[in-house]
Amino acid sequence: MKAMKTDFGTKDFAAFCREHRPGYHADYYAMYSSWWDGITTEPNLMVVPVDDHMVHRGDGLFETFKCVDGAVYNLEAHLARLENGAKAIALQMPWSRGDIRRIIGEVLKAGGRRDALIRIFVSRGPGGHSANPYECPEPLLMVLAIRLPPPFMASHPDGARVGVSAVPNKEGMFAQVKSVNYLPNVLMKKQAVDAGVDFMLGFDKDGHMTELPTENFGIVTTERVLKVPRPDHILAGTTMGRVLALARDHLVPAGVLAGVEEADVPRAELETAAEMLVFGTSPHVTAVTEFAGRPVGDGMPGPVWRELSRLFEADLKNPAMLTPVV
Known part of the structure; x- marks a missing residue:
């Protein structure tokens, strides 16, 4: 280790700024x-x-x-x-x-x-x-x-792989407030990377599904009901909220979905899910095609994902949802 500079000042920092240019x-x-x-x-x-x-x-x-x-x-x-x-x-x-x-x-x-x-x-x-x-x-x-990253499915057209997290879940207010206290989320993401999957899904102390490191999660049951966790168990995402509204307004009347529910979803219900979905600002609406090492449905992105993704991508251009700032 080289000797440190003990009187580092503004001129030194200016030189550091000129030289320190990581990619x-x-x-x-x-x-x-x-x-x-x-x-x-x-x-x-x-x-x-x-x-x-x-x-x-x-x-x-x-x-x-x-x-x-x-x-x-x-x-x-x-x-x-x-x-x-x-x-x-x-x-x-x-x-x-x-x-x-x-x-x-x-x-x-x-x-x-x-x-x-x-x-x-x-x-x-x-x-x-x-x-x-x-x-x-x-x-x-x-x-x-x-930089604005591309949505997940743009680079992963076959869908996402999701594992089961061993990290204790945040509870109550600490789950509902978007604070910078993200150590559990960081450890969940580390688990995902170490396990070679895209996301890890958390479960609460009662065995109900919660959320991913920085994304929301939902399932489509075999009865064609879109289910997400109750909002007092998770950080209620803005993307998820918008997608649920689109589903209620368009997919339920069209018969693509039989309903939309916020409910406690036990692990056993995930084992029989027809589809699984990820919602988030960066991933948009993402199809999950593998959960806990097993294929979801037929192992391909499903029809509800296709319809929700289409609706959400159109909503990104909806003038009523856009605030001009530049």
């Missing part, structure tokens, strides 16, 4: 931070203060959504969930929805992009290193624009 920085377009109330396109400056309670206590919230051709899909649902999460953890947000919409637009302009994945972080803020939230004078807002 993944190409995916980072721009970031706003209320810490300095400005936007940077320098990836090395897209950082959080080490004394921010989001860093050392996990005391913060986040949202992720997509912007396509300068318009954000389902933005109000994301901002409503952010506001509800802030109320749940008693975090005062001084920014209005209008403020956040304006900042998103400015970040995209600075990054020179109309298509991006947007991440919003609201932290308790810097102010000390204890667990006491009252030592933080004010919260921080960070808005980051990064």
Whole structure:
């Protein structure tokens, strides 16, 4: 190990920024931070203060959504969930929805992009290193624009492989609030990668299915009922909510589905499912063709997935669901 520099200053950091150019920085377009109330396109400056309670206590919230051709899909649902999460953890947000919409637009302009994945972080803020939230004078807002990945099925047309997670499930409020406390989710994703599958599915203490590391999950029964977990067991995803609405409005009247239910779904019911589905901002609607090492249905993406995927892809262009920001 070479000798460290003990008087590292701003000139040294400027030199570091010029030299430190890892490949993944190409995916980072721009970031706003209320810490300095400005936007940077320098990836090395897209950082959080080490004394921010989001860093050392996990005391913060986040949202992720997509912007396509300068318009954000389902933005109000994301901002409503952010506001509800802030109320749940008693975090005062001084920014209005209008403020956040304006900042998103400015970040995209600075990054020179109309298509991006947007991440919003609201932290308790810097102010000390204890667990006491009252030592933080004010919260921080960070808005980051990064590369928008393609939906899962675009690169995996045969569908997803899902395993069963051994990680204990988050319960109650901690499951329902989209906080940065994601250690269980990280361990679930690690299990999936280590096992050579795409996702891991969690189960609660009573053996009912919950969710994937960062996605929601549903099944289609042999009676053609689309079932997802009750919302008090999981983080109710905005994509899942929209897909359920599309299913109720279109597939039930058309007879493709007999119904849509939010219910406790035991492991045994998954063994006989006709289809399994993944819902999320990045994966869109994904067909699961293998669960716990066994094929789902005939082992191919099914008819309900095809119809829901078609409806959702069309909804991504629905003017009523789009908020122009650029």
